[in-house]
Amino acid sequence: MKKRPYNFSAGPAALPEPVLQQAAEEMLDWHGSGMSVMEMSHRGKQFTRICDEAEADLRELLSIPDDYAALFMQGGGLGENAILPLNLIGRRGARAADFVVSGSWSAKSFKEAERYGDVRMAAGSQSCAVIDGCEQAPWTYMPDPATWNVRPEASFVHLCSNETIGGVEFMEWPDPASLGAPDTVLTVDASSHILSRPMDVTRAGVIYAGAQKNVGPAGVTLVIVRKDLLGHALPVCPSAFDYALVAANDSRFNTPPTYGIYIAGLVFKWLKQQGGVAGIEAVNRAKAELLYGYLDSTAFYRNPVHPSVRSRMNVPFLLHDESLNAEFLAQADAAGLLQLKGHKSVGGMRASIYNAMPLAGVQALVDFMKEFERRHG
Numbered sequence: 573m574k575k576r577p578y579n580f581s582a583g584p585a586a587l588p589e590p591v592l593q594q595a596a597e598e599m600l601d602w603h604g605s606g607m608s609v610m611e612m613s614h615r616g617k618q619f620t621r622i623c624d625e626a627e628a629d630l631r632e633l634l635s636i637p638d639d640y641a642a643l644f645m646q647g648g649g650l651g652e653n654a655i656l657p658l659n660l661i662g663r664r665g666a667r668a669a670d671f672v673v674s675g676s677w678s679a680k681s682f683k684e685a686e687r688y689g690d691v692r693m694a695a696g697s698q699s700c701a702v703i704d705g706c707e708q709a710p711w712t713y714m715p716d717p718a719t720w721n722v723r724p725e726a727s728f729v730h731l732c733s734n735e736t737i738g739g740v741e742f743m744e745w746p747d748p749a750s751l752g753a754p755d756t757v758l759t760v761d762a763s764s765h766i767l768s769r770p771m772d773v774t775r776a777g778v779i780y781a782g783a784q785k786n787v788g789p790a791g792v793t794l795v796i797v798r799k800d801l802l803g804h805a806l807p808v809c810p811s812a813f814d815y816a817l818v819a820a821n822d823s824r825f826n827t828p829p830t831y832g833i834y835i836a837g838l839v840f841k842w843l844k845q846q847g848g849v850a851g852i853e854a855v856n857r858a859k860a861e862l863l864y865g866y867l868d869s870t871a872f873y874r875n876p877v878h879p880s881v882r883s884r885m886n887v888p889f890l891l892h893d894e895s896l897n898a899e900f901l902a903q904a905d906a907a908g909l910l911q912l913k914g915h916k917s918v919g920g921m922r923a924s925i926y927n928a929m930p931l932a933g934v935q936a937l938v939d940f941m942k943e944f945e946r947r948h949g
C-alpha cells in the first residue's frame with residue numbers, strides 16, 4: 573500500500589495504521605463469526621467479549637481501581653457537559669458546581685452547566701497575566717490552583733486538562749481538600765490527552781473523554797467515575813445517560829456505539845504493544861520536544877502558550893507573517909502533511925500530535941517548516 577500522508581487533525585484524528593488494517597481485515601467476518609462487528613447484537617456473546625475486553629484493557633492501561641466504573645457512553649464531550657451535572661450536581665443540597673475556565677472547552681462546560689444549578693467560575697485565564705516574568709495572552713496559561721475559589725458546598729469543581737484549541741495542558745490536578753473543599757470532587761474533561769501519559773485517576777471523581785482523538789472513532793465517550801458518586805442523578809436526567817444505570821449494565825443499558833467500542837478496543841491493544849501509557853508518553857515527549865524546540869529556535873514561527881503548560885498533544889503556532897498562511901497550508905498539504913489549519917478563534921496553524929502520530933511525522937513537519945522558513949525568511 574502507498575505510504576499514507578501524516579494527518580495532524582485535532583479530531584476526528586489519525587488512528588494507528590495497524591488498527592485500521594486489522595479492522596479492514598475483520599470487516600466482513602469477525603473471528604469466523606460470519607458477521608461484521610457492526611452487525612452483531614450488543615447482547616450476543618461475541619460483542620460481550622469485545623466490550624468486556626476493551627474495558628479490561630482500558631482499566632489496565634490507566635490503572636483504574638475497582639472502586640471506579642469505566643463506561644462507554646455516547647454524547648461526546650459536549651454531551652458530557654450536560655450529562656455530568658445531571659448526574660452529580662444533585663449530590664449535595666446546594667446544587668452547586670465550580671468551574672476553572674482556561675479556554676474554549678472549559679468555557680463551554682461552564683456555560684452548559686448553568687442550566688442545572690448554581691454554577692460559578694472558580695478561576696479563569698480570560699485576562700492577560702504576567703507569569704514568571706512572561707506576558708501571557710488570555711487562554712495561554714493555567715490559573716494557579718492556589719488562586720482557585722472553590723466553594724466547600726460545591727458538588728464538584730471542573731477543569732479541562734488539555735484545552736485542544738489553545739494548546740494548554742495541565743497535569744497538576746489538585747486534591748480538592750487542598751483547596752479548602754474536602755467534600756467537593758474534581759471532574760476532568762481529558763478528551764484530547766487521555767491515554768497519552770500516566771494519569772492519577774484517583775485524584776478525580778469523574779474523568780471523561782470523547783474518543784475521536786486518542787481512543788477511536790467519534791461516537792464513543794469514555795467516562796471513568798468513582799462508584800460512590802453513582803446514584804445521584806437528577807430526576808430529569810435521561811435514563812440512557814444515568815451513570816448508575818449505565819454502570820449497572822456494563823455500558824449496555826441501551827445499544828452502545830458497538831463499532832466504535834470495537835475500534836477503541838483495538839487501539840487499547842495497540843497501545844499495550846507500545847509499552848502502555850508510559851511507553852507512549854516517552855514518544856509523545858520526544859515529539860513535543862522536537863516541535864517546541866524548533867519553534868523556540870526561530871522568530872519565523874511562535875507558540876504563545878506559557879512553557880509550563882504547553883500541550884504535548886496540540887501545538888498551535890503562528891507564522892510571523894500571517895499573509896503566508898495560505899501558502900504554508902497548501903504546500904504542507906502537497907508535501908503530505910494534512911489538516912494543519914489552526915482553529916478559527918486562534919488563527920495560524922495547529923499540529924495535533926496524538927498517540928497515533930509517529931516521531932517521523934513530527935520530524936517531517938519540522939523539516940518542512942525549516943524549508944519553508946528558508947525560502948521565505
Ligand code: PMP
Nearest residue numbers: 648649650651677736763764782
Ligand atoms: N472537550 C474537548 C477538550 C474537546 O477537544 C472537544 C472537541 N474537540 C470537546 C470537548 C467536544 O467534543 P464533542 O465534539 O465530542 O462534543
